[in-house]
Amino acid sequence: MSKGTELRSVLETVGVVIGSLVGAIILIVFATTKYEPSESPDKIVGEKKPSIENIAPVAEVKVMKDSTSDTKSAISGEKIAQANCAMCHASGLMNAPKIGDEGQWGPRIAQGKDMLVSNAINGIRTMPAKGGNTSLTDEEVAAAVIFMANASGGSI
Ligand code: HEC
Structure with a gap:
């Protein structure tokens, strides 16, 4: 085995290892991420609410007519x-x-x-x-x- 072929086979091995690791991680992520297709609109609105509150002004001025x-x-x-x-x-x-x-x-x-x-x-x-x-x-x-x-x- 020349130095060149040796290096190439090392690189190939490393590539295969990294490739299978990435593959395994993707599989795990897919397997563990809960997919909830039936989220009700209420829930979505409910989840959005806090962000609206976050950007709401700190104080409100109420103008009283009577x-x-x-x-x-x-x-x-x-x-x-x-x-x-x-x-x-x-x-x-x-x-x-x-x-x-x-x-x-x-x-x-x-x-x-x-x-x-x-x-x-x-x-x-x-x-x-x-x-x-x-x-x-x-x-x-x-x-x-x-x-x-x-x-x-x-x-x-
Ligand atoms: C324990 C029972 C009870 C609770 C609780 C109660 N009420 Fe009453 N209310 C009555 C009764 C009985 C009458 C009728 C009294 C009568 O005319 O003899 C009445 C009558 C009224 C009337 C008419 C008064 C009038 O001038 O004819 C108003 C207005 C009223 N209630 C408002 C309220 C409000 C506002 C609350 C809550 C903050 C409340 N009530 C809670 C029993 C209750």
């Missing part, structure tokens, strides 16, 4: 109502006016928003003050009242 629009934008009356008021107002427990029942809400809404809100904050007859959750702020109770009344035929 107290009503502030209440509507900053506090979700629906969420507060679901969490604090629905236990009575969804089912009509203790004769609470049911959310969505225009007949029950009509005369109450006719009292005006201020009266409704103040009755919800202070309680009225069997309706406990702030629905029994005194940690709610007046603004949160007002937002919940506005949500319930407007879901029941009102536009306060």
